[in-house]
Amino acid sequence: xxxxxxxxxxxxxxxxxxxxxxxxxxxxxxxxxxxxxxxxxxxxxxxxxxxxxxxxxxxxxxxxxxxxxxxxxxxxxxxxxxxxxxxxxxxxxxxxxxxxxxxxxxxxxxxxxxxxxxxxxxxxxxxxxxxxxxxxxxxxxxxxxxxxxxxxxxxxxxxxxxxxxxxxxxxxxxxxxxxxxxxxxxxxxxxxxxxxxxxxxxxxxxxxxxxxxxxxxxxxxxxxxxxxxxxxxxxxxxxxxxxxxxxxxxxxxxxxxxxxxxxxxxxxxxxxxxxxxxxxxxxxxxxxxxxxxxxxxxxxxxxxxxxxxxxxxxxxxxxxxxxxxxxxxxxxxxxxxxxxxxxxxxxxxxxxxxxxxxxxxxxxxxxxxxxxxxxxxxxxxxxxxxxxxxxxxxxxxxxxxxxxxxxxxxxxxxxxxxxxxxxxxxxxx
Numbered sequence: 001x002x003x004x005x006x007x008x009x010x011x012x013x014x015x016x017x018x019x020x021x022x023x024x025x026x027x028x029x030x031x032x033x034x035x036x037x038x039x040x041x042x043x044x045x046x047x048x049x050x051x052x053x054x055x056x057x058x059x060x061x062x063x064x065x066x067x068x069x070x071x072x073x074x075x076x077x078x079x080x081x082x083x084x085x086x087x088x089x090x091x092x093x094x095x096x097x098x099x100x101x102x103x104x105x106x107x108x109x110x111x112x113x114x115x116x117x118x119x120x121x122x123x124x125x126x127x128x129x130x131x132x133x134x135x136x137x138x139x140x141x142x143x144x145x146x147x148x149x150x151x152x153x154x155x156x157x158x159x160x161x162x163x164x165x166x167x168x169x170x171x172x173x174x175x176x177x178x179x180x181x182x183x184x185x186x187x188x189x190x191x192x193x194x195x196x197x198x199x200x201x202x203x204x205x206x207x208x209x210x211x212x213x214x215x216x217x218x219x220x221x222x223x224x225x226x227x228x229x230x231x232x233x234x235x236x237x238x239x240x241x242x243x244x245x246x247x248x249x250x251x252x253x254x255x256x257x258x259x260x261x262x263x264x265x266x267x268x269x270x271x272x273x274x275x276x277x278x279x280x281x282x283x284x285x286x287x288x289x290x291x292x293x294x295x296x297x298x299x300x301x302x303x304x305x306x307x308x309x310x311x312x313x314x315x316x317x318x319x320x321x322x323x324x325x326x327x328x329x330x331x332x333x334x335x336x337x338x339x340x341x342x343x344x345x346x347x348x349x350x351x352x353x354x355x356x357x358x359x360x361x362x363x364x365x366x367x368x369x370x371x372x373x374x375x376x377x378x379x380x381x382x383x384x385x386x387x388x389x390x391x392x393x394x395x396x397x398x399x400x401x402x403x404x405x406x407x408x409x410x411x412x413x414x415x416x417x418x419x420x421x422x423x424x425x426x427x428x429x
Contacts, residue, residue, distance in 0.1 A: 041411040042373035044404045047386045054130050055386040059393060061122055068118065069337050072111065073330035083319025085110070086327040100163055101156035103326045108152040112144075119144065127238070130384055135237050143200055143237075150196065158184060159329075166324040174304040178297035185289055186248070193247040193255075202233040203255070211266060215254060215273050221429050222277040222365060229254045231261065240383045243269075245276045248285065264378060267371035271362050278361025281427055284354045291350055295343070302339040303332055310335070344396055351399040359406055363413050364422040373410035376403050 047055070076082045089102035124140045127133035135143075161180050165173040197203065206212040212229050219225075224245075234242070234257035241260040247253050254273065264272065279285065307323050310331065320327040340347075363372055380387050380403045387403040394402060401409075415422055 039370070042370060042377060042407055044387050044407050045377055045380065047380070048384070050130065051380075051384040051386060054384045055389065057126070059390075061126075062393075062397060065118075065122075066341070068115075070334060072114065073334040073337075076107075076111075076330045077318050077334070078314070080317060080319040081110075082107075082327040082330050086320070086325065089326070096163075097160045100160045100326050104155045104159050104329070105152050107329060108148060108155065112148050116144075132239050132384065133237065134235060134239060139236065146199055150199075163324060163326060170324070174300035175297055177300055178293055181296050182289070182293050185292070189248050189285065189289075190251055193251050193253055197232075197246070201237065203230045204233075205229070206231045206256070206261075208261065211261075211269065214266070214270060218270055218273055218365065219254065219277055222274070222281050222361075223427060223429060224252075224277055224280055228252075229256070231255075232257055235259050235262075241379055243272050243276055245280045252280075259382075263382060264375055265371070267366075267368050268375040268378070271366050271368045271372040272375055274362030274365045274368075275358045276362075277365070278358035278424075279354070282354075282357055282361060282424075284358070288351070288354065291347065295340075295347055298343070299336050299339045303335045306335050307331060341396075348396070348399055352401050355400045356409070359401070359409060360413065361424050361427075363410060364415075364424050365428060367414075367416060369410050369414060373407045376407045376410065379403065 085106045086099070086103055088106060089099045092102050093099055120140070124133065124135065124137070127135075162173065162177040165176045165180070169176060206215075206229050215229050230253055232255055238257075239259060241257060241263060243254075243256040243260050245252070245254050254276065256269070256273075260272065261269065304323075307328070311318065311321060311323065311328070315321045318327070318331070322328075323332075359372075363369060366372070379385065385403055387407070389398065389402060400406075
């Protein structure tokens with residue numbers, strides 16, 4: 001279920017941005033010999049009609065998803081259904097920890113079932129309609145059930161912590177909950193690559209040993225020691241492309257989807273790997289963890305400030321009179337989502353900055369400008385992306401710079417050609 005934060009405004013977003021026209025050949029630089037094909041800037045391609053159709057429908061679904069993420073918890077609250085789920089849990093056990101676990105299990109199952117039609121259309125039907133999914137129905141439902149079980153177990157094990165803090169420290173619970181979230185997030189980063197991700201796809205050694213050797217050599221130049229390269233059988237799910245560096249400490253690993261290995265050539269793949277290694281070397285994982293921890297504290301503080309007044313006004317309809325009641329969970333989610341919508345442009349702006357830094361790192365360690373630009377072109381074409389989305393879409397949805405920005409940066413960033421220092425050269429071996 002999508003109770004995570006989003007946005008629910010601006011219907012004009014479906015229009016999309018205007019793609020800049022490339023200059024005609026007569027406007028190409030003439031002060032020197034014309035660049036060869038291997039040196040010429042890579043133009044930002046016009047998005048296909050299919051890509052723009054997907055972009056527009058995606059904006060519409062974003063609006064629907066965001067509204068749905070508010071409507072569903074509000075409905076559970078205002079109908080008193082959350083209080084009834086709490087009462088069902090109390091019939092099983094009066095022990096607080098057990099009550100919370102049972103309530104969360106019921107809540108997860110109910111919201112999963114209610115949300116299933118939306119999720120099935122958006123993640124299965126629509127992706128197949130655009131030719132981006134290879135999943136069978138059984139695989140999709142199996143993955144959805146796995147996610148439900150994993151989420152329910154994790155919530156049942158840890159949700160008692162904020163509710164205990166609500167009882168013990170009603171004025172500072174929001175701060176202590178945010179502090180308690182840090183080790184939980186760290187644990188997730190540690191175990192997810194080893195225990196959770198392999199439950200959904202098959203991870204194995206790279207089949208192309210020559211490419212693996214070059215990736216490890218690049219990792220060594222980037223100062224990443226002890227890294228392991230994995231190829232994941234993602235083509236069973238999707239035709240989209242991706243690669244990433246995951247884990248911390250001994251669970252650190254470099255992961256490539258088999259789709260990206262099949263469709264990018266070696267120089268392009270090495271740039272992509274340089275980008276992903278940049279995230280690791282530049283400590284973006286830790287920086288994002290710090291930012292997210294501060295964000296959680298701020299959002300929970302907003303919940304703390306607003307929840308009392310909301311409960312006082314609607315307690316008869318809600319069926320509870322205090323926030324430490326487990327029946328308040330939908331209210332916490334509702335207020336959290338609203339607050340996140342307001343601050344999401346700031347958080348997304350930070351992630352876009354990190355992605356830009358990683359692009360710079362990848363270019364500096366590989367100097368593969370044209371392969372980098374061509375890799376972004378391939379991502380645009382194969383993932384059916386709009387390279388120049390509307391600025392409001394970018395503000396409220398984009399965790400990465402636009403593909404047009406990334407292609408243009410790959411074309412232009414060449415400090416080594418003018419004798420200028422590279423920003424990250426001190427990090428290379």
